[in-house]
Amino acid sequence: MRGRWLFVAISAAGLLPVVAFLLIILWMGFWQGSPGEPVVYTLKHYQTLFADPSTYRTLVNTIGFASTTVLVSLVFAIPTAWLVERTDVPGKNLIFALVTIGALLPTFFTSMGWVFLLHPRIGIINKLLIEWFGLEQAPFNIATLIGMGWVEGLGLSSIAFIMIVASYRAMDPALEEAARVHGLGIFRTLRYVTLPLTLPGIVAAAIYIFTIGLSAFEVPAIIGMSNKIFTFSTYIFYKIQPLEELPSYGMAGAVSSLLVVLALLLSWGYFRMLRFSHRYAVVTGKGYRPRRVELGAKGWFCAWFFLGCYFLVAKFLPFVLLVWASLLKFFQPPSWAALEQVSLYNFYGLPWNLMLQGARNTLILMLSVPTLALILCLAISWTVLRSGLRWRLTFDAVAFLPHAVPQLILAIAAVFAALFLLHNAFSLYGSLAIVIIVYTISRISFATRIINNSLAQIHPELDEAAFVGGLPLWQVMRKILLPLLKPALVYAWLWMALLCYRELTMASVLVTSQENVTLPMIVWGLWLGGSLNQAAAANLVVLAFMLPAVTLYLIFGRRSRFTEAL
Amino acid sequence: MISLAGLRKDFQSGDQAVAALQGIDLEVNKGEFFVLLGPSGSGKTTLLRSVAGLEKPDAGEIILNGKTVYSSSRRISAPPEEREIGMVFQSYAIWPHLTVAENIGLVLTHGRARLPKNQAAERIRRSLALVQLENFDNRPARLLSGGQQQRVALARALAVNPALLLMDEPLSNLDARLREEVRTSIKKLTGQLGITVLYVTHDQVEAMVLADRIAVMSHGRILQIGNAFELYRSPANALVAEFFGSINWVRGKMLDGQRVESEIGPLVTETSRRYDGAVVVGIRPEDVKLDDAFNGVENRLDGNVVSSNFLGDQVIAEVKIKDKILVAKVSPEKERLAGNVAVQLPRNRIVVFPETATGEPVA
Numbered sequence: 001m002r003g004r005w006l007f008v009a010i011s012a013a014g015l016l017p018v019v020a021f022l023l024i025i026l027w028m029g030f031w032q033g034s035p036g037e038p039v040v041y042t043l044k045h046y047q048t049l050f051a052d053p054s055t056y057r058t059l060v061n062t063i064g065f066a067s068t069t070v071l072v073s074l075v076f077a078i079p080t081a082w083l084v085e086r087t088d089v090p091g092k093n094l095i096f097a098l099v100t101i102g103a104l105l106p107t108f109f110t111s112m113g114w115v116f117l118l119h120p121r122i123g124i125i126n127k128l129l130i131e132w133f134g135l136e137q138a139p140f141n142i143a144t145l146i147g148m149g150w151v152e153g154l155g156l157s158s159i160a161f162i163m164i165v166a167s168y169r170a171m172d173p174a175l176e177e178a179a180r181v182h183g184l185g186i187f188r189t190l191r192y193v194t195l196p197l198t199l200p201g202i203v204a205a206a207i208y209i210f211t212i213g214l215s216a217f218e219v220p221a222i223i224g225m226s227n228k229i230f231t232f233s234t235y236i237f238y239k240i241q242p243l244e245e246l247p248s249y250g251m252a253g254a255v256s257s258l259l260v261v262l263a264l265l266l267s268w269g270y271f272r273m274l275r276f277s278h279r280y281a282v283v284t285g286k287g288y289r290p291r292r293v294e295l296g297a298k299g300w301f302c303a304w305f306f307l308g309c310y311f312l313v314a315k316f317l318p319f320v321l322l323v324w325a326s327l328l329k330f331f332q333p334p335s336w337a338a339l340e341q342v343s344l345y346n347f348y349g350l351p352w353n354l355m356l357q358g359a360r361n362t363l364i365l366m367l368s369v370p371t372l373a374l375i376l377c378l379a380i381s382w383t384v385l386r387s388g389l390r391w392r393l394t395f396d397a398v399a400f401l402p403h404a405v406p407q408l409i410l411a412i413a414a415v416f417a418a419l420f421l422l423h424n425a426f427s428l429y430g431s432l433a434i435v436i437i438v439y440t441i442s443r444i445s446f447a448t449r450i451i452n453n454s455l456a457q458i459h460p461e462l463d464e465a466a467f468v469g470g471l472p473l474w475q476v477m478r479k480i481l482l483p484l485l486k487p488a489l490v491y492a493w494l495w496m497a498l499l500c501y502r503e504l505t506m507a508s509v510l511v512t513s514q515e516n517v518t519l520p521m522i523v524w525g526l527w528l529g530g531s532l533n534q535a536a537a538a539n540l541v542v543l544a545f546m547l548p549a550v551t552l553y554l555i556f557g558r559r560s561r562f563t564e565a566l
Numbered sequence: 567m568i569s570l571a572g573l574r575k576d577f578q579s580g581d582q583a584v585a586a587l588q589g590i591d592l593e594v595n596k597g598e599f600f601v602l603l604g605p606s607g608s609g610k611t612t613l614l615r616s617v618a619g620l621e622k623p624d625a626g627e628i629i630l631n632g633k634t635v636y637s638s639s640r641r642i643s644a645p646p647e648e649r650e651i652g653m654v655f656q657s658y659a660i661w662p663h664l665t666v667a668e669n670i671g672l673v674l675t676h677g678r679a680r681l682p683k684n685q686a687a688e689r690i691r692r693s694l695a696l697v698q699l700e701n702f703d704n705r706p707a708r709l710l711s712g713g714q715q716q717r718v719a720l721a722r723a724l725a726v727n728p729a730l731l732l733m734d735e736p737l738s739n740l741d742a743r744l745r746e747e748v749r750t751s752i753k754k755l756t757g758q759l760g761i762t763v764l765y766v767t768h769d770q771v772e773a774m775v776l777a778d779r780i781a782v783m784s785h786g787r788i789l790q791i792g793n794a795f796e797l798y799r800s801p802a803n804a805l806v807a808e809f810f811g812s813i814n815w816v817r818g819k820m821l822d823g824q825r826v827e828s829e830i831g832p833l834v835t836e837t838s839r840r841y842d843g844a845v846v847v848g849i850r851p852e853d854v855k856l857d858d859a860f861n862g863v864e865n866r867l868d869g870n871v872v873s874s875n876f877l878g879d880q881v882i883a884e885v886k887i888k889d890k891i892l893v894a895k896v897s898p899e900k901e902r903l904a905g906n907v908a909v910q911l912p913r914n915r916i917v918v919f920p921e922t923a924t925g926e927p928v929a
Binding site for chain 2: 182
């Protein structure tokens with residue numbers, strides 16, 4: 001095949017940075033130094049880490065936070081998935097659309113909304129309850145592990161929902177019907193058949209969510225950090241951007257290495273569980289629709305009451321609070337007095353020049369990152385599935401790594417490389433280029449998975465027929481594979497563009513100057529600077545910019561593909 | 567035992583409503599092995615699933631064992647767990663997370679009967695003995711072969727002592743050799759138990775071997791009900807005739823009495839109905855007689871052998887009569903047939919149906 005090595009070379013170019021970043025992280029853990037000083041290698045960071053009680057506190061915090069996240073997301077996702085897949089509840093398309101929008105709503109956005117709702121000092125609900133019942137103390141506190149887990153869990157419930165729906169769909173509905181016809185009622189069928197059979201899928205979803213929770217950054221950064229509650233992600237962030245001391249890349253490297261090991265172990269557990277659940281999956285010969293449980297009018301009411309509360313709490317309430325906050329100079333609960341103060345003051349006061357720069361950068365990211373990622377991943381997928389190369393499975397494994405390695409850590413590795421390894425050759429630090437590179441690398445797993453799934457369904461004889469006809473590889477790609485892969489590529493491109501838009505985790509360490517500032521970073525900057533109401537206003541502006549892209553996604557991205565990427 | 571009246575069901579397919587059942591009336595007697603036969607999309611599975619309660623019809627009435635389980639006018643719709651049925655699914659629906667014994671035990675201890683453990687154990691033992699799986703009780707069900715899963719599914723369906731056994735293409739996922747074996751044992755077992763069976767299949771041989779009576783379905787309607795011999799020899803219409811084996815169709819025009827002027831020549835038939843105008847005449851390949859010379863018999867035609875294939879137990883020959891080619895199945899006296907032959911079509915084997923405008927036989 002002419003042109004084969006070009007494809008392998010492009011894949012390697014995409015995957016080498018992944019390996020390099022991992023090695024850099026491990027290396028960082030033993031490294032000590034600052035610009036202009038000789039570098040020393042030491043075990044000191046690990047010693048400090050294991051001797052420091054705050055490490056263990058952080059560990060406990062992180063596990064508590066991640067567990068709450070799992071619990072909250074499953075409590076909402078499992079019933080919703082069951083209602084959609086196994087009952088005659090009306091409005092299923094609406095539910096799917098709301099869930100998709102929920103998955104796209106930036107977590108930093110909802111986090112701020114929840115602070116306005118339940119913060120012990122300024123939260124509306126707390127203030128009202130204190131006023132009405134003459135309480136001495138605020139009854140709720142969002143700035144706790146449970147509170148943070150609640151917010152993160154609501155955010156991730158969309159992903160949990162999609163995963164659990166997938167495990168329902170993988171199950172032969174006749175298994176439940178067999179229980180019903182032989183005398184088991186709805187609830188016994190649920191308990192003895194549906195639940196045990198979907199359990200591996202649910203456990204897999206739980207592990208997946210837990211892994212995300214372990215390294216989740218936005219909620220701990222927005223709610224936790226100002227209240228001195230650290231999880232591993234904010235702990236690492238604090239080590240490289242401390243308020244007082246010098247940055248300690250060595251400590252960040254040591255913690256990151258541990259977190260990477262943990263995340264890899266969890267990913268292994270996730271795949272084991274997934275394989276376990278596939279053992280139960282039976283492909284039915286018939287395309288009949290499974291029997292839907294008939295809920296009746298009362299059941300519909302209860303179902304929509306639950307769904308309504310869920311969507312209200314998870315998506316709508318934070319949004320309303322942000323709107324309210326953005327219209328006020330000083331945050332306060334709604335009242336006649338407060339209504340008189342409503343103005344667009346916060347919107348006028350936004351740093352518009354910076355916002356424009358941020359919008360420009362974000363737009364460049366949204367266009368370049370998905371495109372680059374797709375080019376790399378097309379080459380990777382082709383190498384893995386079609387090249388017949390002996391090393392192709394290694395390519396596949398490496399392409400999976402960005403999925404398991406926390407994104408914050410990828411970004412830190414890149415910043416470290418830019419500061420200490422490449423600073424003589426290129427000046428990447430603080431440039432838009434480094435943001436593009438890291439964002440692209442972080443999406444490799446997602447895009448490879450999508451393209452792999454689609455490419456695997458295209459019979460190799462289709463391209464072999466073209467080779468036999470004398471077409472070179474790049475022409476086969478252009479004329480045969482690209483047109484056939486087009487729906488998957490369009491979907492993946494749009495989804496990655498949207499993720500770029502809402503990305504804060506990686507930006508938090510990559511964005512260090514006006515030159516490469518992004519919109520979410522401006523929002524976060526205002527928030528950290530204490531201008532909460534302005535941050536709310538900025539957030540709404542950002543969301544308004546995002547709307548056209550979301551609309552495009554809902555039109556062109558097929559929802560069913562969502563599941564392939566998990 | 568089963569009594570269906572005016573059963574209707576529409577499916578919403580996109581914006582269009584597709585009629586799956588268009589007013590089905592059916593009576594199945596106690597102890598009868600009743601087969602619903604039809605091509606895919608004929609509504610036979612929808613009918614079976616409606617009886618099971620897995621599908622809710624739009625209108626009509628279903629009475630099982632004297633109890634009304636569905637009635638649109640009286641707003642009755644009993645859920646599946648309240649109907650006294652056992653069911654074998656096409657995919658067997660053996661619960662993969664349970665052992666063989668647990669698969670049967672679950673429906674005994676948590677189903678309609680709610681038996682105590684020791685009674686259930688005895689019943690499990692007996693059901694497994696019934697399908698010759700005595701020593702499989704502790705085997706994880708998902709490790710069984712397809713044939714074994716099929717037997718567990720049957721044991722589970724029978725364990726609940728159902729008044730009615732429903733089977734949805736239970737043999738379609740087995741290989742040909744096993745299919746024959748299981749077919750025979752199903753026939754024997756249900757005969758011994760004297761249980762009423764409603765059985766869905768698209769395989770006419772399966773239907774003929776198993777059934778006391780068969781209902782042939784197409785497009786949500788029952789075309790004809792009868793035993794295998796009646797359906798084969800006296801089909802009610804062309805579709806039924808085509809569904810049971812191959813048949814040669816010849817266009818023609820009905821003359822007086824039972825005579826037809828056909829495109830291959832004048833034919834005498836025994837049809838009891840009169841059709842005005844265009845008809846089609848059907849005759850099965852095995853009923854087309856060939857010889858060197860038939861003399862002095864009715865329905866004798868001159869033909870020419872176009873092709874001939876020796877298949878061991880028979881010879882399949884294509885015979886051209888005028889411009890029409892008929893397929894004949896004859897006993898293999900010679901390796902091949904060739905040249906001019908005399909063809910005879912026995913009058914009692916000829917079926918006659920009216921022809922539609924498109925030239926196709928009317929269903």
